[in-house]
Amino acid sequence: MTRRASIIGGNGYTGGELLRLLLNHPDIEVGEVTSRSLADRPIHHAHPNLRGCLNQSFMSPDEVTPCDVLFLCMPHGEASTTIDRWQSIAPLVVDLSADFRLRSADDYQSWYGVPHPSPDRLGTAVYGLPEVTRPQLAQARLISGVGCNATAMTLALLPLARAGLIERVIADIKVGSSEGGAAVNAGSHHPVRSRAVRTYSPSGHRHCAEVLQSLGEMDLDCTVSAIEMVRGVLCTAHVQPKERVDHKTLWRLYREAYHNEPFVRIVADRAGPNRLPDPRVVVGSNFADVGFTIDERSGRIIALAAIDNLVKGAAGTAIQAMNIALGLDETAGLTSPGLHPA
Amino acid sequence: MTRRASIIGGNGYTGGELLRLLLNHPDIEVGEVTSRSLADRPIHHAHPNLRGCLNQSFMSPDEVTPCDVLFLCMPHGEASTTIDRWQSIAPLVVDLSADFRLRSADDYQSWYGVPHPSPDRLGTAVYGLPEVTRPQLAQARLISGVGCNATAMTLALLPLARAGLIERVIADIKVGSSEGGAAVNAGSHHPVRSRAVRTYSPSGHRHCAEVLQSLGEMDLDCTVSAIEMVRGVLCTAHVQPKERVDHKTLWRLYREAYHNEPFVRIVADRAGPNRLPDPRVVVGSNFADVGFTIDERSGRIIALAAIDNLVKGAAGTAIQAMNIALGLDETAGLTSPGLHPA
Amino acid sequence: MTRRASIIGGNGYTGGELLRLLLNHPDIEVGEVTSRSLADRPIHHAHPNLRGCLNQSFMSPDEVTPCDVLFLCMPHGEASTTIDRWQSIAPLVVDLSADFRLRSADDYQSWYGVPHPSPDRLGTAVYGLPEVTRPQLAQARLISGVGCNATAMTLALLPLARAGLIERVIADIKVGSSEGGAAVNAGSHHPVRSRAVRTYSPSGHRHCAEVLQSLGEMDLDCTVSAIEMVRGVLCTAHVQPKERVDHKTLWRLYREAYHNEPFVRIVADRAGPNRLPDPRVVVGSNFADVGFTIDERSGRIIALAAIDNLVKGAAGTAIQAMNIALGLDETAGLTSPGLHPA
């Protein structure tokens, strides 16, 4: 039985990525795609890669009709004030903004600096990272998408956190320019963004809140730098462990955590140019490559995770979560590997 | 009925790309993948994007067993001296080298500078560009892959050539670094290749021979430059027409030529950043974006075609040709759009 | 004797480049630098590379005081309506916009689509390309800067034009993103501009007018594509000669034209990765690398020129012209070679 999926705010990068993936999903038919600014314009106006793949045009969000799944790709702060309307249209809503990621209204206020507009809904939303919340997703009616940097941090650290090994973490995160979205700004101007190494968030990034919610409280901070790439996140987490562990133990912990995960690959080889995770290898795919190594002098663990921010860090994980909630094969529509070289 | 496809010389870029695409082909099972230098090493050693997607290792080409389709990804000049062996193993052989692209042994000698090693086979091979040779492919037992630059030139010019409009063509071709293959050389060293604009073939490129064979004799030359990208070919053909034509006529000619082609999209808008073909839009996909414009002063036609050299310019078109020869849906395994942005 | 040079509109890329070069000019002292939008802000706000090199801030253009040389870096169309004021302030004015490039008001109207605002001044301005107008520059009071694409085309073709060899030219021009200036636009957004190959001017580019003015009327057109680089222009001119010439003759013609030129280097080697001009080799320098090759089949000449659009295509040539007009060593302040690798 094919389900019909529509997208609110489909003209941005996550909307385009949802479309790219859903077009090849065996159980999904693409329904309506809205954009207030591009209403009545062909979809390939915003997503030139989809030219010829979709006959429809963008429609106004005011005209959207009922469907089986509704993806919300709106600016942060909008979904939470209009959520009633969307839930009245579809039995399953997946919101890709940051509005429903945190369960606690206090945490939201603390990290986002404003009160949450609909705190009563926070309890009903399920954080859509299957590696953390798979059981709850099966029953979800409202799923929150994930933060891309949060996803990389969470997947790098999850096996260590479960083992209670983490004393302290500093994560250095490198991201591409698509993380900033489709809107132009002075910092995204090609002549100055090209080959920039811009430390745009030296500390206190909001995505930390999601990691702490998923893994439990810990001494965690991160520094985020924009580098020359379009897609991709690499989290390099410098972990001070509570006790010294060896390489074999780490292999065991990561294997235990991930051996049943369809989209997490452990990359911790002894040698070779691809012995540790590199986002270029997963671009276009839903894979998260996770790896680790140990500084033999100090015992510091270097835990890494590489994802495509628009796929495993946004649209891909949203579809994976949808698959679970709809009772479909969890990997449906998501099996394409990344491009190499690219 | 699933067919079994094996690959000889699967450690290079076209081999990796065949694997990436065949893994999601609904009617194909990946059989053996050979590499003499990497025998017994896991396939992800050469293709890190496929880690976890394939359990097998490379095997020696000496041990390959019968299969339904055999793809040959060997250096130019090798397939033609060993073709008997491969045809004894599989009823359908697709050679991605340049060995069987030209029908005429004289042309081969003229463009490649050496006599063809097995001229008797030239008549039996079918040039595998469906837009040109679809009828013959249905019966083919030996299919030749296409040259990537040739494909871009042929698809840009085909509607004009069929209409007998071409007086003279100079094609300026821009290519990415993956066109040079997986072997390291002084010119591919990142510090000197990065942002290079290297005119590596100012004139007389061999791929012209394929274009002339497909479209008929004409006054054609091309200049090929390597620019900063990994995948992609843009052919910008400067066409002096035999008579002046208008934009509407060009639309008609291109539409007639391509309206039934599943992988050719006409991109000739009046405005917008994507109004003409750009290889970045087709990266990872089997699409060829073809467009045109006219210099109103001189009447010169600028005909463009953008492809991913590893997909529509190599592995994708090879699979498309295989689909036709096997009687499968021509688009099977090839429906993923490109990545945007990327 | 040190001369004082001021800059009107110094917050853009040509203004920044003038500053970078003038700071190391032995005979020039940097005077005032104006910017209406950044008045009173430190200059490194716009030009972070100059932090610590200049103590002054931007000032309002209304407050600029007399100086020896005034560079105008204003949007096209502004210098020509305010030129009286600037000439009253400085005995030598160098305008880097397009306003005074064409001598003929008719040509201006034809290529720019509007009447020239001060046609009487057109006769007094000298086009500031020393390789073409050196004698006139010595007496100039008003110098026009050059178009970057025009400079590349002119220098590639000048020896052939002087020899009366050109039957017809199509120039394929590849440019970097800095050519678009410092203002953000939808097309300059890094995620979509990165690795783009965008044919933004398929024909009829305005810079052709400058080439025709410098070299004489000819059958000339150009196609301009934006590629992945920040600085650089490569002109690849496909020249149909009036008669067939050999390589030796071309060497003679180019040597005759350029052997006394301090900033033109002939790059036409027989082999090697750098045998033909490549803009990456001249980035940051005032050199123009000029080369050529012949298609032996057709006799077509491929003439190339590579420049840094912000230096030889703008600020560097402006300073070179100023040096001549001031009677200084023509190369003063301009002797730094490009960066390699970079």
Add this chain to the structure above:
Amino acid sequence: MTRRASIIGGNGYTGGELLRLLLNHPDIEVGEVTSRSLADRPIHHAHPNLRGCLNQSFMSPDEVTPCDVLFLCMPHGEASTTIDRWQSIAPLVVDLSADFRLRSADDYQSWYGVPHPSPDRLGTAVYGLPEVTRPQLAQARLISGVGCNATAMTLALLPLARAGLIERVIADIKVGSSEGGAAVNAGSHHPVRSRAVRTYSPSGHRHCAEVLQSLGEMDLDCTVSAIEMVRGVLCTAHVQPKERVDHKTLWRLYREAYHNEPFVRIVADRAGPNRLPDPRVVVGSNFADVGFTIDERSGRIIALAAIDNLVKGAAGTAIQAMNIALGLDETAGLTSPGLHPA
């Protein structure tokens, strides 16, 4: 009085960079440039940016004649076995390899894994980082060049180390491809190196030894990643301070350390795209941009330094040290700012 400087092993990237800078040095004349593999070939064969700037060819190192300064750009391990010969040729030798960076033979053995070939010389060499060893450089006869990553770490941390503030440091270092030198290898192949984020040294990088020698023993480790750029190093040092400090104190410490340093700029603004150091801003220049910020939650100090690895991280600092040893203006030949945009 002009001094004559020659270069042994001048065909690599540091050799090319020395030449680029020395050509515009007011007090230096370029003498001989040797290369065993390229002997008798023109220098622009290796350094295409210098075409036309130097008339000479590479010569064999066996034929080098006496000069005032000799720069050694040989593979690690070679200078230390041949140092007698070079010191007999020139009263001042500057070795850009790692051979004489560490004063202690034990440290050398510990970090490089082999005994030092000429331990008796270690005491006479002066580590050539003027910000640390300026007084000793004035008398030096043998100067050791610096490690590029070491330079970035040292300059980021020096004010904190002098203040005794450092409890523990983890430095995340991002580097460009030129750091690997001019020799081709599998990892430097453009299709796989482009946009790579490759953690090539997760811990225990040798350059740490230089930092500890310069700043004193501390709990220090670093992780080095190769990213998409050609030139540039950004060190992001995560510093756990012994006591909590505020922003104003950091400003004071950095200003005290660097206000007299001609090539260190403090970049620690409150806002703006360039508020913290970014290597793209210093490319081509001898500047080190140093900055800092504080994580208000944890008190962690994020200390950053950005350099061009080939200039401030190699050839530029070597010339700066030479200037001091020769009694010249310390900034001679090094005053060009970086390129922006580029």
